Amino acid sequence: MATRGVNKVILIGNLGADPDVRYMPSGDAVANVRIATSESWKDRNTGETQERTEWHNVVFFGKLAEIVKQYLRKGSKIYVEGKLRTRKWQTQDGQDRYTTEVVVDIGGTMQMLDGRPGGASSVPFDEAPAASARSSGGSSGARPAAPDASQSATPDRGSFGGGSDFDDDIPF
Amino acid sequence: MATRGVNKVILIGNLGADPDVRYMPSGDAVANVRIATSESWKDRNTGETQERTEWHNVVFFGKLAEIVKQYLRKGSKIYVEGKLRTRKWQTQDGQDRYTTEVVVDIGGTMQMLDGRPGGASSVPFDEAPAASARSSGGSSGARPAAPDASQSATPDRGSFGGGSDFDDDIPF
Amino acid sequence: MATRGVNKVILIGNLGADPDVRYMPSGDAVANVRIATSESWKDRNTGETQERTEWHNVVFFGKLAEIVKQYLRKGSKIYVEGKLRTRKWQTQDGQDRYTTEVVVDIGGTMQMLDGRPGGASSVPFDEAPAASARSSGGSSGARPAAPDASQSATPDRGSFGGGSDFDDDIPF
Amino acid sequence: MATRGVNKVILIGNLGADPDVRYMPSGDAVANVRIATSESWKDRNTGETQERTEWHNVVFFGKLAEIVKQYLRKGSKIYVEGKLRTRKWQTQDGQDRYTTEVVVDIGGTMQMLDGRPGGASSVPFDEAPAASARSSGGSSGARPAAPDASQSATPDRGSFGGGSDFDDDIPF
DNA sequence: TTTT
C-alpha cells in the first residue's frame, strides 16, 4: 500500500457497549465498537464547568476483530490507532446517508488499557498468530478496507438476519 | 480544559477547493476546508492497482481561520492536527443528520507544506500575533468548540446569506 | 509559538520509578520520569519470542510537573504527548554529552491511565486551575522549553545540593 | 509483533545532509538521515523572537532505506512516523555512550513532501514492490529492529571502511 | 527500573 497524504486517528476511550461482531461471507470477522472520549472546560463567561462527550464508531477487521470480540466489553478502555473513512449507505427508502468511522486495519493498532487479568495487550492489525479457518478463507489481512469490502463488512444494521427493528435514519 | 481520553486526528492532504470562511455573530471567523488523502494498493486476487481517496471536513476557528482564509487555496497541501467531532443538524424538513468533522482548536495545529513564498509556516490554535478587532470581541481563543458555539460556527451551508441552493441531504 | 515542521512524540507506558521533582530558581517545578514501553515479536529463524523494553526520559514543567509529583508513582501507567529535545551537558571533567528527552510543554499533554481513585484524569500543559505562589513567579506557562530555561530546568543530576554520588558518564 | 505500550514519533522536517546509506552483512540497506524541526516564539520579557532548531537522527531499514537513498537529498522535506530507540555504543577507549534515534520500521512510514517530479510519494515500512537481490537475502522486513540487528545496522561511524577520521565522543 |  502506498499513500498520498496522512490519515491517522488516535483515540483513548471507553466502550459504550459490548462489541458488535459480525462475519463477512469470506468468514472474516468485523467488529464495531462505540468509544467515548470526553473533555471538560470552564466557561469563560459563566465560570461553570462544561463537559462534552464525543462518541466514535470504530471498526476492526480480521484477526483484530476476533480479539475485540474475545477481550473487549462495555466499559473497556482502549487505545486505538486507525484512519478516517466516510462510508455512503442508503436508507430503506433509498436516501443517501454518510457515516464517518475510524477504521483499524493496515497500519492501525489496538491496545487494551484495563490491565485485566488474562487480557491481550496490544495488537497491530497485521497480526495473525494462527490462521483460523475463518481468516484463512479471506485475504483481508493485507488489504486496506476497500470501498467494496467495507461495504459488505459494515453493512446497514438491518442487513444481517433480515431484522429491521432499527431506525434507518440514524447512521450509527 | 481537562480531558478523559484522547481524541486526535492527524492529516496531510490537499484542499479540494478554496476555504469556505464565515463569521460568527461575535465576529470570530470559522473556516471550512475539504482535504483529500488517498491510498493505493494492489489487489491480491487480480493484481490490479486500486486507489481510494478519502475526503475530510476540517474546521478552523478564530485566528487560525483567518490564516486559512489568507493563505490556503484549492490545491494547498497542509498538515492538520485536530480532533473528531460529530455534529447533529437538521434538514429543511426536520430530519436529523450527523456530520463528522475534524475540528482544529485547542491543542490543534495547522501547517502549510507548500513552501509558497511569503506563506505562513505553522500555527497552533492559540496563536494571536495581534488581537484583531474581530477576535478581540470574542473569547473563542481559549475555549474548545462547544456544542453551542460550533453549531452556530458551522451551520448548514444555506444558513448564511439566506441562500438555499444546496442539497439539504448532503451533510458536507 | 510558530513552528517549521512537526516534532511530536506519543507514549503509553509505565513509570520505572517515582518521579524526580525539582524546582527552578523561579519556583517552577520540573518533573523527570522514566517510562518503559516494550515490544515483543517472534524471531523468524528460531521461532523464539523476543522482547525489548525501551526506556524514555520524560520531562514535565510547571503545573504539569506539580501534578506528576502529586499523582504519579513507580508503576503508574500514563499517556504522554510531547516533543523530542536533545540537550547538551558536560561531565565533571568537561566532556560533552547529549541526552534526548521527551519534553511535555506547549502542545503536550499527560493522561493517567490507571483509574486510580481520586486521580486526576488528563492535563494539557497550559492548564493552571489556580496560579500557585510558585508558578505565579514565572512565565514558563506560555513559553516553550527554551535552551536556557531547560538547562536550568533539567540540570546535571549533580547540580542540585552539590552532591556527586552519581556516575557522570551516564546521561540518564 | 505485540506491544505493551505505545512508542510513536511523528516528524516533519528537512534533511540537513544527504542520506548516509550503508549495507548490513545480509545485504539489507540501512539509511541514516538528520532531520531538522524548528520552533520560534516571542520571549515574554524581552519581546524578542526566539528560535530553536532540533535535530533528529532517523534510521530507515530495508526497502525504505533503498527509497531514502534513491529519492532523498539534503534539503528534502519529509514526514516520518517511527519510534524511539536508545542505542548503547562504545567509544574507542571503551566508554559507554547512548544515542537516541527515531527508527522507522514495522508500523512506521515515510512520506516525501517536496512534490518533486518523479518522487515516490509515501512508503510504509513493510512495502516491497519487488524483492531485490539484497533484500531477498534477509528477513528484516517483518522483524522490528532488534538490539543485535540494529547494532550492526547503525554502527559507529568509523566501522565502515576502517576509517577513523571522526570524533568518537560525538554520538551523532 | 515498569508492566503483563
Added chain:
DNA sequence: TTTT
C-alpha cells in the same frame, strides 16, 4: 547541517 535543513527550511522560511
